[in-house]
Structures are given as C-alpha cells and as structure tokens.
Amino acid sequence: MSFEPRILGIACNWCTYTGADLAGTTRLQYPQNVRVVRVMCSSRINPSFIFKAFQLGADGVLVGGCHPGDCHYNTGNLYARRRLAVTKKILEFAGIEPGRFRVEWISASEGNKFAEVVTEFTSQVKHLGPQTKMKIQE
Amino acid sequence: MTDFKKIEENLKKEAKKLLESGEVSVVLAYGKGFDEKHPMPYAAKSVADVDHMIFNEYCTYNMARYLVRYPQGTKIAIAVKAADSRAVVQLIQEEKVKRENLKLLGIPVMGMKNSKTGEVIDSKTTCGMYNPILYDILLGEEIHGQKTVSPYDVLAEYEAMDKDARWAFWKSQFDKCIRCYACRKACPMCYCDPCFIDQLKPKWADKAPQSPGNMMYHLTRFQHLAGRCVDCGECSRACPVDIPLYLFHKKVAKECEEMFNQASGMSLEDKPVLVNFRVDDSDKILE
Numbered sequence: 001m002s003f004e005p006r007i008l009g010i011a012c013n014w015c016t017y018t019g020a021d022l023a024g025t026t027r028l029q030y031p032q033n034v035r036v037v038r039v040m041c042s043s044r045i046n047p048s049f050i051f052k053a054f055q056l057g058a059d060g061v062l063v064g065g066c067h068p069g070d071c072h073y074n075t076g077n078l079y080a081r082r083r084l085a086v087t088k089k090i091l092e093f094a095g096i097e098p099g100r101f102r103v104e105w106i107s108a109s110e111g112n113k114f115a116e117v118v119t120e121f122t123s124q125v126k127h128l129g130p131q132t133k134m135k136i137q138e
Numbered sequence: 139m140t141d142f143k144k145i146e147e148n149l150k151k152e153a154k155k156l157l158e159s160g161e162v163s164v165v166l167a168y169g170k171g172f173d174e175k176h177p178m179p180y181a182a183k184s185v186a187d188v189d190h191m192i193f194n195e196y197c198t199y200n201m202a203r204y205l206v207r208y209p210q211g212t213k214i215a216i217a218v219k220a221a222d223s224r225a226v227v228q229l230i231q232e233e234k235v236k237r238e239n240l241k242l243l244g245i246p247v248m249g250m251k252n253s254k255t256g257e258v259i260d261s262k263t264t265c266g267m268y269n270p271i272l273y274d275i276l277l278g279e280e281i282h283g284q285k286t287v288s289p290y291d292v293l294a295e296y297e298a299m300d301k302d303a304r305w306a307f308w309k310s311q312f313d314k315c316i317r318c319y320a321c322r323k324a325c326p327m328c329y330c331d332p333c334f335i336d337q338l339k340p341k342w343a344d345k346a347p348q349s350p351g352n353m354m355y356h357l358t359r360f361q362h363l364a365g366r367c368v369d370c371g372e373c374s375r376a377c378p379v380d381i382p383l384y385l386f387h388k389k390v391a392k393e394c395e396e397m398f399n400q401a402s403g404m405s406l407e408d409k410p411v412l413v414n415f416r417v418d419d420s421d422k423i424l425e
Contacts, residue, residue: 047361048334048342048354055350069417078415082398085423086364086412089393090357093296093386095305103424133305136350 005059005125009034009118010049012042014072015107016064022111030115031122034062042066042103043076047087050101054091054134060100060125062117067105077105097128140247140278146193148277149217152243153188156215162241166204167217168197175253179204193217193245196253200370202226202326205235215241217277219250221370223270224403225326228368231403231410234329244273246281252375261287263384265369271404289369290392296385308386309349312356314379317347321383322359324376327366334358360386365394365411368403397423 011017017038023030039045042065050061063084065077084103092098104117153165169180169190177197181204182188201216202225208214214235218226226242229235246269250259260266266289268281296304319335322328334342335355343354367387374384395401398411398419 048358051354051357052342055354068419068421075415078417078419079412081419081421081424082412082415085397086390086394087361088424090360090364090386090390092301093304093389094308094353094357095301095303097301105421133309134350134353 003126003130005033005122005130006057007034007060007062007122007125008053008058009036009062009064010042010045011036011038011064012044012066012072012077013038013040015066015070016104016114018108019064019106019110019114022108023114024111026111028111028115030118033122033125034118041071041073041076042080043073043083045080045084047083047090050084050087050091051134054096054100054131055136057131057135059128059131060102060121062121063101063103064106064114064117065103067107070107096131096133099124099128100131140195140249140281142194145245145247145278146191149193149243149245150188150191152275152277153182153191153215154185156241157182157185157188162213162215164208164212165191165215165217165243166201167191167243168193168199168201195249195251198250198252198259198372198375200225200324200326200372202229203324203372205229205240205326206329210236211239213239213241215243217243217245218270218273219245219247220267220270221265221368222326223272224265224267224368225370226403227272227406228327228366228403228410230406231408232366237406241275242270242273244270244276246270246276246278248281248284254375259371261289262292263374264371265289272406290388293385293389293392296389309353311381312352313349314381315347315352315356316379317345317352317355318378320376320378321373321381324372325363326368326370326372327363328359330362334362356383356386360390363387364390365398365400366402367391 053061071077106114156162165182168177170192171178175196179199200222202222230237248268344351371384
C-alpha cells in the first residue's frame with residue numbers, strides 16, 4: 001500500500017476555513033489527507049501546537065490565515081507571521097525537514113487556491129515520507 | 139586583562155554608599171562561596187552585608203535573573219556585565235522592571251572563566267561583548283580596541299551539517315537532559331509563573347525525563363526565548379549534563395536578527411520582536 005500522509009491543517013475561521021468551505025461547495029477535488037482544525041485567528045496558534053502535532057504523528061502541518069492586512073482582528077496574522085517564521089527556523093535547525101511545515105495566506109474567496117495548496121503540500125509530504133523523527137514511539 | 143581586585147573595591151565602595159544613603163534597599167552582586175572558584179549570587183541588604191561581596195573571574199552569574207523576584211517598585215542596585223546589562227534592557231522593554239527603580243553598576247570585563255572547565259569565556263558561548271550597554275556607575279575602565287568576533291561564527295559547523303545528522307546530534311543532547319530545569323532557573327528571561335511545562339491543563343509534555351518530553355520542553359523554550367535571549371550563556375553553564383543550549387539560542391537569535399533587523403536588549407526604545415510587527419515584513423521569512 002502506498003504511503004498516505006497524515007496532515008494537520010490549522011485554518012483561521014474568517015479566511016482559510018471559509019475558503020475551504022468554498023472549495024467544498026464548488027466541488028473542487030483535492031486529497032483527503034488534511035484534517036482541518038478551525039481556530040479563530042492564525043495568531044491563536046501556539047507554536048507548541050505544531051511541535052505537539054509532530055510528536056503525535058503528523059507527517060506535515062499546514063497553517064492557513066488571512067492575507068496580511070486582511071485579518072479580521074486587524075493585526076493577528078502579522079504577529080503570527082513573525083512567530084511562525086521563528087517556529088519554522090527552530091524546526092529546521094533541530095533537523096526536521098522544513099517542507100513538513102507550511103504557512104499559506106488563503107482568503108475566503110480563494111477556494112481554488114486552497115485546493116491547489118492542499119494538493120501540492122500533500123504530494124510534497126508524500127515525497128518526504130513518514131515523519132518518524134519527532135513521533136512518539138510506542 | 140581586567141583588574142578584578144580594583145572592580146571588587148569599587149563595587150564595595152559604591153554598594154556601601156548606595157545602601158548608606160538609602161537610595162536602594164538591596165544590592166545584587168556576588169558573594170563568597172565555599173571557595174574562590176565558586177562565588178554565589180548575593181543580595182546585600184545592609185551596609186554590614188557589603189563585606190561579604192566579592193568579584194573575581196568566576197563571577198559569571200547573570201544577576202538580572204533576580205530582578206523579577208522583588209516586588210515592583212523596590213529600589214535595586216545591580217552589578218551588570220555586558221550580557222547582564224542587555225538582559226536588564228530587555229526586562230525594561232518587557233516592563234518587568236522600571237528604569238527609575240534601578241541603579242546599574244556597570245562592569246566592563248574580559249577574561250571571565252567557567253568554573254567547571256576553567257576555560258576563558260568568549261564569543262563562542264556568549265555574546266562576546268565587553269562593555270555594558272547601559273549603566274549608571276562604571277566600576278572599571280571600558281575595554282576598547284579588542285578584535286571583534288561575531289558571536290554567530292561558532293554556528294557555521296552545525297549549519298553545514300546534514301539535517302539527519304543535526305537531528306541525531308540534538309536528540310543525543312536532549313536525551314541527556316534530566317529535567318532539573320537549571321537552565322530555566324539561571325535564565326534572566328524565564329520568569330513565567332507557571333512555566334508552560336509545569337502546567338497540567340493543557341499538559342504540554344510528560345514530566346518524566348524522557349526523549350519526547352525533553353524535546354517539547356527545549357524546543358518550546360527556544361521559541362519562547364526567540365528575540366529575547368541575550369546570549370549570556372548561563373543556561374549552558376548551569377546545565378549539569380553539559381547540553382550546549384547556547385548553540386540553539388544563538389541560532390534563533392541570529393535568525394531573528396536577520397529577519398527583523400533587531401538584536402535583543404540593545405536599546406530601551408525597541409520592542410521585543412515577537413510582540414511587534416511591521417506591515418511590510420516580507421513573506422519570504424516563512425519560506
């Protein structure tokens with residue numbers, strides 16, 4: 001059986017989640033590997049969520065937020081951008097493949113982009129193979 | 139080389155003056171330990187206490203660590219070396235202490251020694267600066283004309299590593315961790331109460347000193363200190379199992395400096411990088 005990655009998608013309520021909804025209602029096809037968790041804003045994402053996801057066996061983490069400047073709370077994603085950039089550097093220096101973590105700005109009207117990003121990210125993680133470094137072994 | 143005896147004399151003189159006049163209620167400096175190689179952090183609360191103070195090349199501790207333990211408004215005098223003064227500036231930026239309550243006794247210093255290994259401490263494990271950024275009273279001569287070495291040079295070897303090798307390296311290091319939290323106790327920037335690792339709801343990681351919990355603790359700690367770590371190197375000196383934590387902190391500090399053009403604790407006007415943003419931050423930082 002081929003490897004099907006498990007990907008955690010964390011989507012902001014106002015843009016990416018609505019965008020994902022739009023992708024669904026317009027019946028766009030995309031891989032079913034992403035499990036979406038809705039948060040109210042991309043700055044709600046504690047960087048520990050990402051470390052924890054990798055420990056609990058996620059092969060990749062995809063974070064979606066509003067485009068900078070379009071945040072429902074005005075500045076949330078601008079903080080998130082800096083914070084998650086640091087998280088990415090930390091994962092990279094610890095030795096995790098940087099391709100396993102991605103932040104994308106997807107607005108509520110970009111159902112197409114959501115489908116594209118998910119398709120691309122899934123094939124990228126598939127190519128990297130199972131994530132065994134951080135996963136807690138039983 | 140720094141004249142440690144002279145600094146000790148000046149330190150005692152100034153401490154006595156400040157305590158006598160009632161300008162401060164406590165002086166944070168260094169006191170006698172069980173031998174010369176092991177001085178202790180010391181808080182002098184009266185003129186009589188000043189005689190117990192010492193200063194020598196093993197007084198590496200970052201006394202800024204103890205500032206946050208006093209209630210807001212306490213008048214404190216504190217002995218600061220280069221990195222310690224950056225820590226104080228960073229704490230002022232974070233509004234944990236107020237500038238007007240502090241009296242900084244600046245100590246320009248060169249040739250401090252690690253009491254565990256006896257090696258001279260330089261830019262390999264610390265920020266590599268000699269003069270305090272901010273001070274009210276200077277206790278020695280400022281040091282100039284030294285060759286400046288970038289504190290990030292030591293990283294090149296690790297950055298060049300293959301990512302699997304780097305993972306193996308860090309895993310072997312973090313597996314050694316016994317979770318004594320000495321790094322947290324020694325760090326001037328670790329003042330959260332409770333620390334995320336002590337929380338039970340949500341429980342971020344196991345308390346047992348095993349690999350997954352250790353990884354969670356250290357990675358999150360690096361994240362929390364991003365753009366705040368002043369590179370004093372105390373965490374690695376306090377570590378009983380010699381994990382080179384300073385390497386990771388240096389790497390994160392380097393990335394923050396490159397991405398946001400701001401080093402931690404260098405100016406009172408700055409805001410810590412992660413509680414700040416610019417609308418024109420580039421999306422490239424996420425790649």
